[in-house]
Amino acid sequence: MFIIVVGCGRLGSSLARSLSGAGHRVTVVDWDPQSFERITDLTDVSQLLGTGIDVDALRQAGAEECDALVAVTDHDNANIMIAQTAEQIFKVRHVVARVNDPRTGPLLERFGIRAVCPTQLAADALFETLQSGWADGQPGQR
Amino acid sequence: MLMYVIVVGGGKVGYYLAKTLLAEGHEVAIVEREEKICRKLELDLGDILVHADGSTPAGLELAGAGRAQVLTAVTGQDETNLVTCQVARTFFNVQRTIGRINNPKNETLFRLLDAGTAVSSTQIIAGLIQREVDTRHIQKLLPLATGKVNLFELDMIESSPALGKAVADLSMPPGTLLVAVMRAGSVIVPDGRTRLLKGDRLIAVAQSDREEELARLLFGAEA
Numbered sequence: 477m478f479i480i481v482v483g484c485g486r487l488g489s490s491l492a493r494s495l496s497g498a499g500h501r502v503t504v505v506d507w508d509p510q511s512f513e514r515i516t517d518l519t520d521v522s523q524l525l526g527t528g529i530d531v532d533a534l535r536q537a538g539a540e541e542c543d544a545l546v547a548v549t550d551h552d553n554a555n556i557m558i559a560q561t562a563e564q565i566f567k568v569r570h571v572v573a574r575v576n577d578p579r580t581g582p583l584l585e586r587f588g589i590r591a592v593c594p595t596q597l598a599a600d601a602l603f604e605t606l607q608s609g610w611a612d613g614q615p616g617q618r
Numbered sequence: 619m620l621m622y623v624i625v626v627g628g629g630k631v632g633y634y635l636a637k638t639l640l641a642e643g644h645e646v647a648i649v650e651r652e653e654k655i656c657r658k659l660e661l662d663l664g665d666i667l668v669h670a671d672g673s674t675p676a677g678l679e680l681a682g683a684g685r686a687q688v689l690t691a692v693t694g695q696d697e698t699n700l701v702t703c704q705v706a707r708t709f710f711n712v713q714r715t716i717g718r719i720n721n722p723k724n725e726t727l728f729r730l731l732d733a734g735t736a737v738s739s740t741q742i743i744a745g746l747i748q749r750e751v752d753t754r755h756i757q758k759l760l761p762l763a764t765g766k767v768n769l770f771e772l773d774m775i776e777s778s779p780a781l782g783k784a785v786a787d788l789s790m791p792p793g794t795l796l797v798a799v800m801r802a803g804s805v806i807v808p809d810g811r812t813r814l815l816k817g818d819r820l821i822a823v824a825q826s827d828r829e830e831e832l833a834r835l836l837f838g839a840e841a
Contacts, residue, residue, distance in 0.1 A: 529697050557697040564730050586708050
């Protein structure tokens with residue numbers, strides 16, 4: 477598959493690494509040239525300098541022909557906007573956004589955006605870990 | 619009519635916008651995320667600051683968006699302004715939403731996502747510059763109904779085939795209307811008998827698919 481990853485921070489770069497490792501064709505978009513230092517070893521991954529909230533940048537990245545687009549910049553609103561652009565303008569089939577604020581839930585549902593909330597995932601995982609610790613009679617895992 | 623207007627974003631645009639609206643007697647609230655900015659604006663504008671994230675349903679709830687006639691999102695971020703307008707419309711049914719954008723291309727997205735009107739200062743300035751350098755004798759002044767109809771300014775030149783004719787004899791294309799003639803410092807609202815003279819500046823309304831016809835009528839091949 478051809479996948480566009482918008483945002484080359486810690487999450488975006490890790491995702492690009494996994495996707496590329498799994499054999500997918502990947503293009504990463506970020507406005508900060510320094511962010512690409514995280515993926516200098518990924519020679520198969522294309523880099524595009526530009527902001528994801530710009531239709532021209534997304535088009536240049538290949539949004540018209542990509543199979544999937546993931547919006548993982550560090551701004552929730554930017555990710556929400558990028559996801560809507562990908563769906564409405566470029567008709568990308570698989571679109572996922574990262575949102576940090578768990579309270580965006582109802583909004584995403586209304587707008588029909590598929591999203592992953594790392595904060596919520598981490599909170600759930602920490603909760604589970606603590607609970608399993610209690611079950612063992614210990615205050616968490618060591 | 620006095621309205622309740624919510625201004626999201628307490629930067630320079632938000633501040634002066636709120637000040638202007640208040641002076642006209644409207645009820646105004648500014649929604650601003652940074653507490654420091656809220657405190658600072660409060661000293662000048664009084665108790666109209668809402669310290670909240672205006673791009674969230676919770677933030678707009680706090681500002682009483684349910685009873686707002688107008689919401690305008692004027693932060694420096696296009697994405698925040700877009701989402702704010704969307705939230706205002708979908709969650710609070712605010713009828714009129716206006717978003718400030720930096721990238722003129724985001725206007726398409728506003729329309730596509732039914733987020734309301736997008737105002738691009740970039741576009742306005744670029745348009746004004748374009749008018750200065752445009753050598754055509756027809757200028758677009760203002761788009762109405764998101765560009766379905768436009769207001770035009772046209773200069774009567776020597777070579778115009780319409781020169782000296784009365785409006786009634788012009789056979790204006792359907793979907794166009796001559797609304798004013800500016801001549802020697804005064805404005806004439808034309809009727810069928812008004813004759814068009816050299817140096818006249820005409821104001822016309824035209825549907826976007828009739829612009830070319832109007833230009834041809836008034837300027838012939840030179841349009």
